[in-house]
Amino acid sequence: MPMDWKKNPANWEKLAKVVKGEAGWKCEECGMQCRRPGEPFDTHKRTLIVAHLNHRPWDCRRENLKALCFGCYLRYDAEHHAMTRKVNKMKRNSETFKQHELERDQVDASDLIRDSAENLEAFIALRCEPGREKSLALTKLEECVMWANKSIALHGVWTDFEGC
Numbered sequence: 313m314p315m316d317w318k319k320n321p322a323n324w325e326k327l328a329k330v331v332k333g334e335a336g337w338k339c340e341e342c343g344m345q346c347r348r349p350g351e352p353f354d355t356h357k358r359t360l361i362v363a364h365l366n367h368r369p370w371d372c373r374r375e376n377l378k379a380l381c382f383g384c385y386l387r388y389d390a391e392h393h394a395m396t397r398k399v400n401k402m403k404r405n406s407e408t409f410k411q412h413e414l415e416r417d418q419v420d421a422s423d424l425i426r427d428s429a430e431n432l433e434a435f436i437a438l439r440c441e442p443g444r445e446k447s448l449a450l451t452k453l454e455e456c457v458m459w460a461n462k463s464i465a466l467h468g469v470w471t472d473f474e475g476c
């Protein structure tokens with residue numbers, strides 16, 4: 313599931329700034345000093361990001377928020393994605409599989425499409441300002457994965473592309 317940024321409260325920007333300020337603009341995981349607002353982009357300092365510890369963007373209780381540097385954020389997000397993938401895989405194994413009798417190569421191809429999309433999704437989530445365009449980008453990405461996987465489920469994996 314993509315992050316639903318609409319569920320962040322209207323005062324999210326302010327709230328995030330308070331959390332970052334309380335952390336002294338340091339990563340609360342690894343202690344790295346991050347860029348303060350107005351500081352120029354350079355190669356030495358990372359951007360500080362406020363993460364929701366329970367991965368629920370609408371839960372903005374202070375104890376659920378943690379200021380993380382870009383590196384720690386990606387790691388924390390990757391762990392969450394890995395867990396989600398594992399759960400989804402188990403679900404697919406027990407339900408979809410038996411229903412549609414997908415071949416092994418179809419499953420692998422679908423997983424690869426999903427993984428690739430998750431990388432793009434994370435990048436959009438971190439680099440695009442919350443708003444209508446961002447929501448649309450994330451929704452279309454989800455749609456994209458759905459159609460590609462439907463194609464694989466219906467027609468199998470296309471391997472005949474060499475020499476084109």
Ligand SMILES: [Zn+2]
Pocket residue numbers: 339340341342343344380381382383384385
């Ligand atoms: Zn860090």
